[in-house]
Amino acid sequence: xxxxxxxPGPFNVPEGxxxxxxxxxxxxxxxxxxWYRQDCRKExxxxxxxxxxxxxxxxxxxxxxxxxxxxxxxxxxxxxxxSATYLCAVHMNSGGYQKVTFGTGTKxxxxx
Amino acid sequence: xxxxxxxxxxxxxxxxxxxxxxxxxxxxxxxxxWYRQDPGLGxxLIYFSYDVKMKEKxxxxxxxxxxxxxxxxxxxxxxxxxxxxxxxxxxxSSSPSGGSNEQFFGPGTxxxxx
Numbered sequence: 001x002x003x004x005x006x007x008p009g010p011f012n013v014p015e016g017x018x019x020x021x022x023x024x025x026x027x028x029x030x031x032x033x034x035w036y037r038q039d040c041r042k043e044x045x046x047x048x049x050x051x052x053x054x055x056x057x058x059x060x061x062x063x064x065x066x067x068x069x070x071x072x073x074x075x076x077x078x079x080x081x082x083s084a085t086y087l088c089a090v091h092m093n094s095g096g097y098q099k100v101t102f103g104t105g106t107k108x109x110x111x112x
Numbered sequence: 113x114x115x116x117x118x119x120x121x122x123x124x125x126x127x128x129x130x131x132x133x134x135x136x137x138x139x140x141x142x143x144x145x146w147y148r149q150d151p152g153l154g155x156x157l158i159y160f161s162y163d164v165k166m167k168e169k170x171x172x173x174x175x176x177x178x179x180x181x182x183x184x185x186x187x188x189x190x191x192x193x194x195x196x197x198x199x200x201x202x203x204x205s206s207s208p209s210g211g212s213n214e215q216f217f218g219p220g221t222x223x224x225x226x
Contacts, residue, residue, distance in 0.1 A: 008152070032213060036215075043202060043220055044155070044202075046214045046215070049214075087155065098208065100157065100213075100215065101157075102155040104152065104154030105154055
């Protein structure tokens with residue numbers, strides 16, 4: 001089983017729709033979680049951190065479910081500009097260092 | 113504005129050549145990382161460094177080495193390039209201070225090995 005798994009998509013959704021992605025992780029000792037956004041031919045950039053209590057930033061909501069070992073990203077009122085690949089990142093302490101593992105990414109295409 | 117720069121956006125090399133990919137960050141970050149990104153495989157960690165002159169193997173270190181002689185610079189070396197090392201290479205940096213651990217990425221180097 002992969003350490004971090006995402007559905008690669010693509011998710012094709014109309015403008016204004018609500019879309020949700022999940023990211024599962026295998027190691028229960030994982031400590032911190034993030035969502036990154038990567039535009040085509042660009043580098044990943046942090047979208048938001050994922051806190052135990054969940055967090056919201058405008059149209060974006062991130063949640064963590066430790067019991068089931070997954071994080072989620074919800075995008076409301078999708079815009080064309082939301083089209084991108086969304087990567088989850090999982091941090092874990094390993095041998096005194098923070099080991100980071102990325103998912104393969106979920107591609108979102110918002111269509112007019 | 114924080115910045116991670118990489119020496120080349122595009123690079124074409126021949127099999128067997130020695131290849132150097134340079135990465136520089138201006139944020140005084142302790143941590144630096146080299147990833148490669150391939151379709152369907154996502155970002156895979158090659159090597160990382162948590163301090164000057166320190167390096168740790170990531171998930172796919174075979175065929176690569178690294179050097180970190182100065183805090184701001186982290187180099188990836190392909191001793192003898194092979195066609196299966198054709199990929200997008202991304203450098204990143206982060207700092208544990210403040211608890212953020214956000215990774216800042218460079219623009220990437222698309223390497224083609226012929």
